[in-house]
Amino acid sequence: MVGLYATVAGADYKDSYSRGLEAVKDGDWAEVRNRMQEALADNAEPAPRIRLYGQRWEPYVPQYFLGLAAFKLGDCKTAVAQWRSAANQGVIGKVAALKAAQDRDLSICETRLAGTDKPAPDKPVTPEPVQPVRPEPKPEPAQPEPVEPSRPEPEKPKPEPVRPEPRPDPPKPEPPKPAPTTPTVAQRVPDALLGAMRAFLAGRYAEVAQLAPDTWSDPKAKAHGFLLRAAARHMQAQLEGKDATDAVRNDIRAALAIDARLVPDATVFSPRFRLLFAATR
Template identity: 55%
Template structure:
């Protein structure tokens, strides 16, 4: 059972962008195009540096990765359009390694486009004014279509009664309404870097085991980051205690890689 990755405050453009970066590392270019397009729909403004989660900062250049994915799939027209968009050109120059890769790929695309043969225009005889095809023959004139004979009307039949439609499914309750409000606030504080506020929540105030386990998990992650910032062994011990409480409340709960840093997930897996 994974952590609530579909919470509106968590499943934002940062979540789509993080998943797109992982897909790019794996060479899954179809997934890269899908995730980066989701990120652009939520936030089209590129930025030299954004916080994805915890202490992880990355350049936010979804248009660059959309262009790279299109290039890898042989779609040079889309690749060049994405790379030359105003959002991408305003930021990509501040990311030297990505700019170098873009320049190499764009040059390759320009070469491909230049090598494509261009069709010859039709020629016109100056004396007769007749237009001929490039190979010297007359331009064929389209043959007007022959009118089709009228089709006999099909015999009239009684319409078959339509089968009864199944009753519509009741709409699912939005996940934001199934998660307690204070727990959503804790996730907002965590993603916003307000770890001290997260560390003050009381997981035992939640009556259901799932919400209580998620509260312990987010508090453990905040305590782990704060302990490393403060170089506090006691803070790490407190984070481990919260992890044990998570396992006691919900043994199958695991940290979502899109929300939690590799260091915390390593601590989580090592704590028993």
């Protein structure tokens, strides 16, 4: 079921953007470029502040980070294009720290590009001295060699014609066997669990908190249903300022009773919930 989280969350621009921010901390600029391109493909509208998950709020500026990745990789032309795009300029001014860093790097890039645009001065061409042409000596005419009279060669016996042996017909190729099709993760996951996962990623925690996974027939789906309900109740309690620790722990114990090896995915569930999960047995 771990593949379910990667399948559903992969289409969520917030997941791609969060992974891109982690790559910025690690200095992995090729990964930053890939993740920000994924986020930009799903949502090209920047914003001064969005909620990634739980109480984590960040500015959503994928164009800025695409420009930063290009700058770090030595591509100033792409960096300037991203930073000067209308979408980025409309938001980056509201994020003071990023605006200051962008202005500094933009100035460096513009200086580099201005230096590469200047044509190199023409070098004066010095004519090479012309060497006088010496006439080549004329070759002496060749003396013809004496020709011996040709003798008629005796006739050779004609070889008998070789009859080709009949060739067997080439074997007919067998028709290719159809390749076995492997169902995708989404096809193997029950609809109830898939819908619950999408609701959780969309922040509809109240909806997920009302799940009834104990009525599901698939044991693995049931375990992940209890896990999602526990995480939804945990997030809902934090947002409303309530204490739902007992209900959350009961759902965690129900999930572990079905699958003791179950571990919440770090790309989907918040650090606080994962700590509570690890402390519950």
